[in-house]
Amino acid sequence: MTQSVVARAPGKINCYFKVGPPRADGYHSVASLYMAVSLYEDVSATARTDQEIHVSLHPDSTAVSDPESFPLGPENLVVKAATMLREYTGHYAGVDLCITKRVPIAGGMGGGSADAAATLVACNALWGTGLTREELSRLGARLGADVPFAMHGGAAVGLGVGDELAPLLLRTRTDWVLVPASYGLSTPRVYGMLDRLRANEEVSTPTEVDPAMIGALLDGELETLAPLLVNDMTRAALALAPELGVVRDLGEAAGALHALVSGSGPTLALLARNQDHSAQIITQLSDEAGVATLPVHGPVPGASILPAVIISPQL
Template identity: 75%
Template sequence: MRSVVARAPGKINVYFRVGPPREDGYHSVASLYLAVSLYEDVAASARTDNEITVSLNPASTSVVDPEDFPLGEDNLVVRAARLLAEHTGHVAGVHLDITKRVPVAGGMGGGSADAAAALVACNALWGTGLTREELGRLGARLGADVPFALSGGAAVGLGVGDELFPLLLRGRSDWVLVPASYGLSTPKVYAMLDTLRHGVDVPAPEEVDPELVQALVVGDLGRVADLAANDLTPAALALAPELGPVLEMGDRAGALAELVSGSGPTVAMLVRDGEHASQLATQLQDEAGVDAFPVHGPVHGARIL
């Protein structure tokens, strides 16, 4: 093969509890991940030298200024390809072309989806033969959300989010996403959370609310709306107060629930079904002038197209 294209989904956190800072600088979390139908594509093409290079595809829709998009060694797809090559002893180079649709620094794991897609694409292109589980262990070294981008579907995430316990859902849920024109730094959001909690004793979370898990599994959307929660919301609002009116907008427009996705600033609104999602997205676009679009979950993890 001379070229392989892999696709990986973005995610939302239907539930996200965050503990105090750990000695390693991370935070223990209890998360309910849901992979949704907004995807990143990575095309891996063979090179005749040993170089690993990257480009941004012009079809990308979530990059405001392509000139600011990092194309160097710090890009997660470069790091993913290099990690796979080092782990397997592979010596040939690769060019990686990214088509971005997940909001950049939007709390939806777009960078992690890029890394997952790069691992799957390079594994196929190079014939290195790693299993999905082996790729997941490698991916965890790149970021806590990478293993979930590889597995997709729905899962409880514990530890720093990389200890995954897959869930088999009986149906889908529909959401409307409202991305922002700016990003939020995940480390800054966690730092703000620690500042807001100063002097407050917060235990490390040990589980996702079992009632919420059951509600999502059986498709009880009303109960999901009641129990969905995100500890990072106050920190995201402190850094980006303009998110408050967006959340209120969804409530007034008839969403079942409104969440800041992960560390934000993307807002996810739970709705009744696909028709309701299309109606709400159109309403928000027409009446409020915001960018909004429907998605659904769960969807597959990283895979070859």
């Protein structure tokens, strides 16, 4: 049996995100277009001789400013994912799980979901439990709506609560500049704010992603695509963190085709024409405005096993 496995899963941005009214179960129906981007979470799984599940944080975790406060107990999604896989398969082995976090925490990019997807893939390989990617995706959906997408990666339309995925086969690369915040926003808190802001509005349940937006993305027509990028959560994120509006304006002033909040925020995603344009935006924001940035591109593949010699990020 293999003694150690490393799996990698990508963060995501929402190129399109329409949100319906709260449902009876407390969730919201959405129509989203997910894109997996080249900012990754890694989870290494190493066999133990007992049945304990132990989690640690890799020192190269650039997304964690205070490692001492990072939760590594039962509430962490990697623990939940490994526990769920054991219970589902009846394979009660122990494992040491080490997370390398690069996706902004509580940043609207699905970093926790990427951790869960990578854990399921790594432990499935380590323990030889033999589940297919589809079976792992169905398990992951119990942990969160974004986990199945982190498992598959690429680009996809998401309906329902975001877990009803229809893949899109994009032929062209899209370059983005991410602007991570120094703080996170709780997803339930942002949804709650959105509901309060729309309390006196008539809100319909979204049933599709704008076909014009999908067409522009498929054709690589970025000038057409830019004004079609939309996220209903933006107004709620801005209400909770008004400074995001300032940074968004700085991004567009720096030449971004469009700036939008990813998911529930507070990470901002700035659309660039190409890799060179991305570098120009980064130079202006970093050098002239002192704004921290991360260059990424998409779409990229979902959760997968890494060769043992590759542990560094691929940006």
